[in-house]
Amino acid sequence: MTAKISLRGVGKQFVVRPSRDQTHAAVLDALRDIDLDIAAGELLTLLGPSGSGKTTLLDLLGGLSTPSSGQVLLDGSPTTGPGLDRGIVFQQYALFPWRTALANVTFGLEQQNLSRAARDLRAREYLELVGLAGFEDRYPHELSGGMKQRVAIARSLAYEPDVLLMDEPFAALDAQTREQLQDELLRIWRTTGATVVFITHSIEEAVYLGQRVAVLTSRPGRIKEVVDIDLPGREGGTDLRSDPAFVAYRHRLWQLLHEEIARARDAGHRRIQPDGTEGAA
Amino acid sequence: MSSILTDPTTRPPRSAEPAPGRPEAAAPEAVAAQRRSLVHRVERSARAGVWRSAAVVLFLLLWEIGPQTLITPDTRVFLPPLHVTLGAWVDLVRDGTLQTHLQASLTRSVLGFGIAVVGGITVGLVVSWYATVQSFLTPLLELFRNTAALALLPVFTLLLGIGEVSKVSIVAYAAFFPVLLNTIAGVRTVDPMLIRAARSLGLSQLRVFQKVVLPSAVPTIFTGVRMAGTASILVLIAAEMVGAKAGLGYLIVNSQSSFQIPQMYAGILTVSLLGLAVNLGLVRLERHFSRWRPDATGR
The missing domain is CATH 1.10.287 (Helix Hairpins)
Structure with a gap:
């Protein structure tokens, strides 16, 4: 197995600014000793309780921050900052409200040496891939949540990154739209052959999407276990979620996750925000 | 209004x-x-x-x-009915007096307003770009902003005389702060999520500023520009009343002191129409630049 992404003993610490109930600055362990290999073309889901450093890990993969210890390797060489070889899809869509759907998708393409016509053509192609043909000229506020996330996915896919990093992208959507987009994602993943790292706190979503599910411990986040998901008949229109094998995986992951949630509760952990500040869990 | x-x-x-x-x-x-x-x-x-x-x-x-x-x-005599005022207004237009004064006022306010907009946006962007500069300058800016521009009119007159320079300067000064402060506010309230998204695409700091921060701040900046437009007319008329040889403010005061009361009201009417027109134009402009905002159409 050739690893597309390798995490080698990755740790991340934040300095917490003094607050009312904590008078001195403290160092906070968000991630510790993460070792993980992700194969090219794999779809890996990352499951963890809130405050387990999922977003911190994604920031490290995306190059938005640097690890305090260890290394993040992409194709065998350490990452240096963000780049167009990785695309990030955020939970809150993060669309540019002053740009139309089409112009949002071309945003990343503007970093490349492409003519305007070529950019527009490519953007239309990807809007069609996510099922939004005909919505090119809409502004984000004219789109529903599901449509916004489709635009965001198209934006990240349009510059054809090898790796797609997704940070709880469907968490803000209603159940029906979420299931629909999960199927769309699987279809897109098969079409593009991209490596996908998908963060979620939903066990069902992790099982449904992932070829493997990596379970994180509560803070400091470590890899608790990596579970291989081997489900037959993913392509068919069957109700996979009620398949006995699916239910068994679901239960297994539920046990793993709930040990961690209980542990976090006992420790009275507070949630770490991506910028290193703390908020109530 | x-x-x-x-x-x-x-x-x-x-x-x-x-x-x-x-x-x-x-x-x-x-x-x-x-x-x-x-x-x-x-x-x-x-x-x-x-x-x-x-x-x-x-x-x-x-x-x-x-x-x-x-x-x-x-x-x-001090409050002539509308038709007398309108008659005086038509006379003023006919002999060209009104046009002369209007032109004088417009030239000053456009000049001062232009200087304020360019200066306010430029300084605002620089100040908000460098956090240290911002924390250093903000207290001083607050002090100046809360000093009524007209309170400084005597200072401007003393230092710059009663000519065009002092008029244009006081207009520029009064219009500068709304633009400056709105520019700073616009840059500061950019959604950090959008900056993260842009950074994740590998954009440099300068590019992020140009392609994310600036466009996102434009509606707020234009609100400042509209406020500056109103302020510039307001201050100009007052300045022209104190010491000038032309302009709508001068027309009003001069008519009063030479007991041409209908002419005075004609001048006041012109000022309010000018204010309306300027505000209308700037509101249009503001709406054009914030049409991507969901609330822009409903205001």
Whole structure:
């Protein structure tokens, strides 16, 4: 197995600014000793309780921050900052409200040496891939949540990154739209052959999407276990979620996750925000 | 005041005739129904138009009739009815006096306003770009902002005389702060999520500023520009009243002191029309630049 992404003993610490109930600055362990290999073309889901450093890990993969210890390797060489070889899809869509759907998708393409016509053509192609043909000229506020996330996915896919990093992208959507987009994602993943790292706190979503599910411990986040998901008949229109094998995986992951949630509760952990500040869990 | 101006329904109802050219497309009853609903719509917008302009019309009526019936002739000299004022206004236009003063005022306010907009946006961007500069300058800026510009008018007159330079300077000074502070606010309130998204695409700091921070701040900046437009007219008229040889403020004060009361009111009327026009234009401009905002159309 050739690893597309390798995490080698990755740790991340934040300095917490003094607050009312904590008078001195403290160092906070968000991630510790993460070792993980992700194969090219794999779809890996990352499951963890809130405050387990999922977003911190994604920031490290995306190059938005640097690890305090260890290394993040992409194709065998350490990452240096963000780049167009990785695309990030955020939970809150993060669309540019002053740009139309089409112009949002071309945003990343503007970093490349492409003519305007070529950019527009490519953007239309990807809007069609996510099922939004005909919505090119809409502004984000004219789109529903599901449509916004489709635009965001198209934006990240349009510059054809090898790796797609997704940070709880469907968490803000209603159940029906979420299931629909999960199927769309699987279809897109098969079409593009991209490596996908998908963060979620939903066990069902992790099982449904992932070829493997990596379970994180509560803070400091470590890899608790990596579970291989081997489900037959993913392509068919069957109700996979009620398949006995699916239910068994679901239960297994539920046990793993709930040990961690209980542990976090006992420790009275507070949630770490991506910028290193703390908020109530 | 601006809520009246920003409401699109205040625009005069467009003459709504049934669309010609396709009479065979619909059955006669449908055409009749269409015409009925059209008549209804015209009626409704006409009624809304009447209601909205009622207060202004009443005020003008009071101005016309009040001085002739309610007050004694010797006070009437100080408050001539509307038609006398309008007559004076027409005379002023006819002999070109009004145009001269209007041009003087416009030149000063456009110059001062232009300097303020360019300066305010430039300084605002620089200040908000460098966090240390911002924390250093903010207290001083707050101090200046909260000093009424007209309080500084004597200073401007002392240092720059009563010529054009001092007028343009005080206008620029008064209009500078709304632009500056709104630019800073606009840059500061950029959604950090958007910056993260742009950074994740590998954009450099400068690029992020150019492609994310700036466009996201534009509507807020234009709100500042609109406020600056209003401020520049306001301050200019006051400045012209204190010491000038031309301009609408001068026209008003000079007419008063030479007892040409109708001319004075004609000047005041011109000032308020000018203010309305400037505000209307800037509101349009502001709306054009914030049309991507969901609330921009509903304001």
